[in-house]
Amino acid sequence: MEDLASLDRVRVVLSHTSHPGNIGGAARAIKTMGLARLVLVNPRRFPDDDAIARASGAEDVLVNARVVESLRQALEGCVLVAAVTARRRELSAPVHWVRDAASELMAAARHGEVALVFGNETSGLSNDEVALAHMPVMIPANPEYSSLNLAAAVQIVCYELRLAAADPGAPPPVSGEGLPAPHEDVDRLVEHFERAMIVSGFLDPASPRRLIPRLRRLFARARIEREEVAILRGMLSAFEQPPGKPD
Amino acid sequence: MEDLASLDRVRVVLSHTSHPGNIGGAARAIKTMGLARLVLVNPRRFPDDDAIARASGAEDVLVNARVVESLRQALEGCVLVAAVTARRRELSAPVHWVRDAASELMAAARHGEVALVFGNETSGLSNDEVALAHMPVMIPANPEYSSLNLAAAVQIVCYELRLAAADPGAPPPVSGEGLPAPHEDVDRLVEHFERAMIVSGFLDPASPRRLIPRLRRLFARARIEREEVAILRGMLSAFEQPPGKPD
Numbered sequence: 001m002e003d004l005a006s007l008d009r010v011r012v013v014l015s016h017t018s019h020p021g022n023i024g025g026a027a028r029a030i031k032t033m034g035l036a037r038l039v040l041v042n043p044r045r046f047p048d049d050d051a052i053a054r055a056s057g058a059e060d061v062l063v064n065a066r067v068v069e070s071l072r073q074a075l076e077g078c079v080l081v082a083a084v085t086a087r088r089r090e091l092s093a094p095v096h097w098v099r100d101a102a103s104e105l106m107a108a109a110r111h112g113e114v115a116l117v118f119g120n121e122t123s124g125l126s127n128d129e130v131a132l133a134h135m136p137v138m139i140p141a142n143p144e145y146s147s148l149n150l151a152a153a154v155q156i157v158c159y160e161l162r163l164a165a166a167d168p169g170a171p172p173p174v175s176g177e178g179l180p181a182p183h184e185d186v187d188r189l190v191e192h193f194e195r196a197m198i199v200s201g202f203l204d205p206a207s208p209r210r211l212i213p214r215l216r217r218l219f220a221r222a223r224i225e226r227e228e229v230a231i232l233r234g235m236l237s238a239f240e241q242p243p244g245k246p247d
Numbered sequence: 248m249e250d251l252a253s254l255d256r257v258r259v260v261l262s263h264t265s266h267p268g269n270i271g272g273a274a275r276a277i278k279t280m281g282l283a284r285l286v287l288v289n290p291r292r293f294p295d296d297d298a299i300a301r302a303s304g305a306e307d308v309l310v311n312a313r314v315v316e317s318l319r320q321a322l323e324g325c326v327l328v329a330a331v332t333a334r335r336r337e338l339s340a341p342v343h344w345v346r347d348a349a350s351e352l353m354a355a356a357r358h359g360e361v362a363l364v365f366g367n368e369t370s371g372l373s374n375d376e377v378a379l380a381h382m383p384v385m386i387p388a389n390p391e392y393s394s395l396n397l398a399a400a401v402q403i404v405c406y407e408l409r410l411a412a413a414d415p416g417a418p419p420p421v422s423g424e425g426l427p428a429p430h431e432d433v434d435r436l437v438e439h440f441e442r443a444m445i446v447s448g449f450l451d452p453a454s455p456r457r458l459i460p461r462l463r464r465l466f467a468r469a470r471i472e473r474e475e476v477a478i479l480r481g482m483l484s485a486f487e488q489p490p491g492k493p494d
Contacts, residue, residue, distance in 0.1 A: 029399055034389040057394060088419050095418040099410075139406070140415035142281040147304060152276055152402040155395070159386070159403050163346075168387035171342040172335050 004166050006109040007035045012154060013074045015041040015129060016120040024054030025151025026118075027061035033158035034165075038065040039074045039115075054151070071117065071129050079112035080105055083125055083133035084153060086146050090127065092136050101137040102160035109165075116157055121150050178225035189229050190216050196236045251413050253356040254282045259401060260321045262288040262376060263367040271301030272398025273365075274308035280405035281412075285312040286321045286362075301398070318364065318376050326359035327352055330372055330380035331400060333393050337374065339383045348384040349407035356412075363404055368397050425472035436476050437463050443483045 012030055017023055023046060027038055038061050040046055046067065055062050068074050075081055082101050089095075096104070105114045117133060119125030130136055139148060139156055148156070181189075194212050197203035203211055259277055264270055270293060274285055285308050287293055293314060302309050315321050322328055329348050336342075343351070352361045364380060366372030377383055386395060386403055395403070428436075441459050444450035450458055 025396060025399070028394075028396055031392050032388050032395050032399075054396075056396070057392060088422055090421075090423040092421050094421060094424075097415060097418050136421075138418060140409060141279050142409075145278045145304060147275075148279050148402070149272060149275055149301075149303070149398070151396070152272070152279075152399055155399040155402055156406050162387060162389075168344055171344050171385060174337075174339050174341060174383075175335050176337040177341075 003106065003110065004034055004162070006106055007033070007161065007165050008037070009109040009113050010035050010105065010161060011037045011039050011074070011078065011113065011115040012158070013039045013041060013071070013115050013117045014043070014150070014154075015071055015074075015117060015125060017043045017046075017150065018121050019150075020045045020048035020051040021054045022121060022150040023048075023065075024051035024056070024058075024062065025149075026154040027051070027055040027065070028058040029151055029155035029158055031058035031061050032155075033162040035158055035161065036061060036064070038062070040065055040067045041071050041074050042069060043067065071132055074117075075115055075132060077113050078115045080108035080114045081117065081133040082115070082135050082137045083117045083119075083130045084157060085119070085125055085130060085136045085138060086141070086148070087124065089130050089136055092130055093134060095136045095138055098137050098139050098157055098160050099164075101135060102157070102164035104135075106161060106164040116161075118150060118154060178227045181224050181226045181229045185226065185229050186216075186219055186224060189219065189224075189233055192233055192236045196240055199240060250353065250357065251281055251409070253353055254280070254408065254412055255284070256356040256360050257282050257352065257408060258284045258286050258321070258325065258360065258362040259405070260286045260288060260318070260362050260364045261290070261397070261401075262318055262321075262364060262372060264290045264293075264397065265368050266397075267292045267295035267298040268301045269368060269397040270295075270312075271298035271303070271305075271309065272396075273401040274298070274302040274312070275305040276398055276402035276405055278305035278308050279402075280409040282405055282408065283308060283311070285309070287312055287314045288318050288321050289316060290314065318379055321364075322362055322379060324360050325362045327355040327361040328364065328380040329362070329382050329384045330364045330366075330377045331404060332366070332372055332377060332383045332385060333388070333395070334371065336377050336383055339377055340381060342383045342385055345384050345386050345404055345407050346411075348382060349404070349411035351382075353408060353411040363408075365397060365401060425474045428471050428473045428476045432473065432476050433463075433466055433471060436466065436471075436480055439480055439483045443487055446487060 012035065014023060014026060023043060030038060051062055052059055082105060108114050117125065119129065139153060190212060193215055198205055259282065261270060261273060270290060277285060298309055299306055329352060355361050364372065366376065386400060437459060440462055445452055
């Protein structure tokens with residue numbers, strides 16, 4: 001959890017967005033990844049009910065959004081600016097994949113403000129807008145159909161920023177997870193299986209095939225737990241009793 | 248570009264989806280990442296105009312979607328199943344982050360069918376549904392607001408699957424990019440700057456500060472191109488001419 005606080009220094013800038021629903025979707029994407037700052041350059045409709053509907057719990061991001069008239073205003077004070085684009089550009093700076101760009105942006109965000117710029121849903125960013133950025137950024141995509149929805153592109157970019165800001169650590173533990181069984185308990189379980197299989201006639205000790213090693217492999221792979229060992233041993237003991245004879 | 252073909256063996260399964268718009272958004276997300284197979288378990292409304300509108304060019308994914316009545320049917324034939332979930336589960340298999348899960352899924356997809364299951368927008372997956380999967384998968388998110396839109400979650404998962412299937416290689420080259428200037432040309436450019444600065448009085452050779460090393464550092468960092476060297480040298484020559492004297 002190195003530097004999630006740096007996410008506060010990231011501006012997500014949407015330029016000339018046509019559909020307010022996408023602004024709401026972007027706000028939600030921003031908040032899910034722990035970012036907060038949305039800047040809108042000349043949105044066609046904002047504020048708007050569609051934006052609120054799609055934001056779904058991230059209205060605070062919309063309420064705090066800055067609306068400005070030019071991309072230059074949106075970028076004031078930024079030390080590193082990336083422009084998300086789906087197509088190759090003439091004479092731009094070298095293109096970065098989003099994962100690499102996210103590392104660079106979060107490194108810069110330790111010391112200053114950074115921005116990610118997204119263009120209009122249909123026409124994307126103009127060449128003049130891309131020229132204001134330090135690097136064009138692309139999301140790896142299907143070359144035959146690379147048209148990500150605007151909010152979906154914001155979601156991927158913010159996801160990569162979050163992962164670049166801080167390693168998420170180990171996944172959350174599963175509640176109700178038991179203690180792993182000690183080695184000797186697993187040994188006794190396997191022996192119990194073997195005994196019960198022989199008694200039942202299922203396993204012929206003269207030609208044991210690979211039954212027992214396979215069982216052992218299964219339990220090892222599953223990292224069998226204490227309680228599961230107890231359940232299986234109880235079951236084997238029950239199988240060993242002749243049926244229909246209560247005590 | 249190792250194994251993008253394996254993406255054809257990935258099923259994206261949406262269980263009990265309420266909003267057809269999300270089905271359309273998921274179809275678009277799937278196609279942008281080069282996947283194709285959508286399975287719908289008891290969608291509330293499908294087919295639907297909202298799904299088509301949000302699919303925006305990915306209608307083929309909707310047309311080819313399978314609609315089934317139970318998650319078991321959706322998973323028939325799958326050798327590895329992951330369930331995307333936003334919360335901890337009792338007694339489930341160990342949780343994987345989506346990036347690690349994507350590697351495991353694409354490794355399994357070399358030899359068989361795999362599936363990713365997404366639950367209802369509000370209630371998520373039931374415990375019974377998660378129990379049918381080999382692993383619960385989580386997307387790292389803001390712990391205070393982890394509610395990703397369904398189509399946005401599908402977008403991130405499919406993005407990670409695409410990257411797990413194949414390294415995207417170098418980013419696309421910038422068209423119009425020039426040839427890097429050879430070392431000696433940069434040397435001559437820096438000398439030219441120095442000369443012009445001295446002649447103009449801007450640089451005092453007796454106390455040069457660090458002007459020239461800084462210029463050299465700037466050009467090195469920019470990997471200055473041949474044509475840019477030519478432009479700057481032309482400019483310097485013009486500055487060296489006394490003004491107002493044609494020829």
